[in-house]
Amino acid sequence: MAISPPNHIAIIGAGLSVMSPAIELHMRSIPHTIYELREPSFQTSGALMLSANVL
Known part of the structure; x- marks a missing residue:
């Protein structure tokens, strides 16, 4: 039995480790x-940045 891909993905949290996969999606x-x-x-008090090689 083949598994079909999801219709929509829910991402919980918006930290740095989540933003990279969100960009890929x-x-x-x-x-x-x-x-x-x-x-x-x-x-x-700080900044969050994704470098060019991540994008």
């Missing part, structure tokens, strides 16, 4: 939704 046109507990306006 986007590049492959695989539907996904990222769920994050913090509000978009949450401010941190």
Whole structure:
């Protein structure tokens, strides 16, 4: 019995380890939704960056 691929992927959390796979899913046109507990306006004292080789 063949297993069909998922119709949509839920990603829990928006940390650095999640953003790289999310970019790959986007590049492959695989539907996904990222769920994050913090509000978009949450401010941190540091910065988060993905280098060019990750993108």
